[in-house]
Amino acid sequence: MQGIIPLINKIQEALMVVGSQSCGKSSVLESIVGKDFLPRGNGIVTRRPLVLQLYNIASTKEYAFFSHLDKEFTSFREIKEEIIRETCRVCGDNKGVSTDPIFLKIFSNNVINLTLVDLPGITKNPVGDQPKDIEKQINTLGKYHNSGCSPANADIANSDSLKMARKVDPKGERTSGIITKVDLTDEGTDALELLQGEIYPLKLGYIGMVCRSQKEINDGTTIVDSIKQEEKFFKTHPVYHKMSHNLGISALSSKLNTLFNALDSLHPLKIISDDDIHTSVENASALTPSLFVEEKAFHILVKQQIARLQEPALQCAEQVFTELRDLVSSICLPELER
Structure with a gap:
């Protein structure tokens, strides 16, 4: 499995996060990684897609590589500086955007094997060097996203990210909702109905989060x-404490890794004891002595273990089928119309 996941990382965009400006997308990604490494500021800061490939390793050493540089980075401050530098190289210094992605690989024992894509925030009106059709360009970038990020203190009915999601996932079967800034709702109100999917249902549900404020960062x-404060907030909140185990960055990381926990958790010998092996060998050989393990016993034991892989394998195949179907349906070529 550890050999398969890096291969999947190369060909998939497992989680694309899209939302309006300053909705907390970067905070979500930084919390998953556990490091402060993304540029921040006013207006549109993420101006190129950032494809972030995370690799879980046994070593305590944390390091990173950019695809455009033959250099190892061990300082996350330097990683942030390089993202800014590479963004300005392609997009200029005056709020321009580009569809050309930045590829960053991070190796750490504190991350899960996952590919994340940070997209520019949805914007309506061009400023600076931004093209007149910037809204259309950003919508195109987020065409295949499957995670919508919206702040809790905004009306979900006007959520641009969910509006984009409906275009490619009208039934809400592949979209997960991330509700940021849950602690900033008006006094006397909460986001419970939203988090429970009562306002806009999503099959994959919603995860609420508390983001670092700019003041806290400063x-x-x-x-x-920040993660400790978030955990305390949800556990002690009069409304959210009952569902605190499904809220926060820990819950989000676990959710994103569910499909892989489904496969990795299946240890090949988990439900087979030495007694089970001994019994199978005796039943297969009956009264005939044998110098080697009976092949029949091996087949019986292996078949029941392989059967345990059926359900997670079908889940994986279904997700691949869905993605391929959506990709094909989006290709507008005369040769494929038939």
Whole structure:
């Protein structure tokens, strides 16, 4: 399985995060990685898609590589500087955007094997060097996204990210909702109905999060401290405490890794004991002594273990089929219309 996931990382965009400007997309990605490494500021800061490929390794050393540089990065501050530098190289210094992605691989024992894509925030009116059709360009970038990010203190009915999701996933079967800034709702109100999917149902559901404020970032609040504060907020909140196990960055990371926990958790010998093996060998050989393990016993034991892979394998195949179907349906070539 560890050999398969890096291969999948090369050909898939497992989670594409899209949302309006300043909705907390970058905070979500940084919380998953556990490091402060994405550019921040006013207006549209993410101006090129950032394809972030995470690899879980046994070593305590954390390092990263960009596809456009033959250099190993061990400082996340330098990673941020390189993202800014590479963005400006292609997009200029005045808010221009580009569809040309930046590829970044991070190797750490604190991440899960996953590919994330950070997209430019949805914007309506061009500023600076931005093209007149910037809204259309960003909509095109997010065409295949499957995770919508919206702040809790905004009306979900006007969510641009969910509007984009409906175009490619009208039934809400492949889209997961990330509700940020849950702690910033008006006094006396909460986002419970939204998080429970009662306002806009999604098959994959919603995860609520508390993002670091700009003041906390300026004051030096680390992501580790922020995650602890988020966990405390949900556990002690009069409304959210009952569902706190399904809220926060830990719940989001677990959810994203569910399909892989489904496969990795199937240990080949988990339900087979030494007694089971001994019994199978005796039943297969009956009264005939044998110097080697009976092939029949091997087949019986292996078949029942392979059967346990059926359900997660079918889930994986279904997801691949769905993605391929959507990709083909989006290709407008005369040769394929028939």
